[in-house]
Amino acid sequence: MNCFELHKDIDHVLITEEELDEANTRLAALIDQAQQGRDGQLVLLGVLKGSLVFLADLIRKLRTPIELDFVKASSYGASTVSTGQLKISLDYDRKEAENVDIIIIEDIIDSGNTLPKLVKHLKEKGFRSVRTCTLLDKPTRRMVDFQADYVGIVVPDEFVVGYGLDYDEKYRELPYIGVLKEEVYK
Numbered sequence: 730m731n732c733f734e735l736h737k738d739i740d741h742v743l744i745t746e747e748e749l750d751e752a753n754t755r756l757a758a759l760i761d762q763a764q765q766g767r768d769g770q771l772v773l774l775g776v777l778k779g780s781l782v783f784l785a786d787l788i789r790k791l792r793t794p795i796e797l798d799f800v801k802a803s804s805y806g807a808s809t810v811s812t813g814q815l816k817i818s819l820d821y822d823r824k825e826a827e828n829v830d831i832i833i834i835e836d837i838i839d840s841g842n843t844l845p846k847l848v849k850h851l852k853e854k855g856f857r858s859v860r861t862c863t864l865l866d867k868p869t870r871r872m873v874d875f876q877a878d879y880v881g882i883v884v885p886d887e888f889v890v891g892y893g894l895d896y897d898e899k900y901r902e903l904p905y906i907g908v909l910k911e912e913v914y915k
């Protein structure tokens with residue numbers, strides 16, 4: 730199986746490479762603007778693994794110097810929101826947290842179960858600020874009231890893959906965001 734063969738599982742392309750590039754340019758400009766005149770260190774914290782491709786493109790458009798790091802987090806037992814626990818398999822710690830601005834980088838916000846808990850967890854470590862940036866947002870699926878600080882593209886309630894996003898660990902290498910054919914997962 731190679732990348733070319735994966736295309737046959739895609740119903741249609743939802744977001745083209747050009748549109749992804751435009752979204753990244755816009756997000757990088759917003760982040761640069763917000764960091765103007767701020768001292769200290771900006772850390773972009775990618776949520777593994779889905780944010781990887783987005784993060785790689787985004788940082789090459791930034792003018793602000795950054796540090797790059799990763800966390801791995803998911804929520805389990807989250808069928809009801811209140812009982813959903815945050816499970817962190819790779820955490821982030823840094824000295825002199827009070828001079829550090831964090832931006833968590835996500836691939837997509839869906840139910841909103843995970844990200845607010847991760848924000849709270851990092852805020853408790855004493856970082857000066859903890860913001861969130863997501864490439865994609867599916868607001869119609871939200872179970873928890875949560876809005877990211879930076880949103881690339883709002884998408885409809887369809888299962889999307891590519892550009893880092895997977896289904897069963899596949900399709901991450903597709904260069905665009907596509908809607909997966911229903912027959913692949915039903």
Ligand code: IMP
Nearest residue numbers: 837838839840841842843888889894895
């Ligand atoms: P939630 O907002 O806590 O529901 O978690 C969002 C996570 O679910 C994302 O980081 C993705 O890993 C995954 N996810 C949600 N919707 C999709 C999709 O359409 N395609 C691929 N992964 C998705």
Ligand code: MG
Nearest residue numbers: 777778779836
């Ligand atoms: Mg993810």
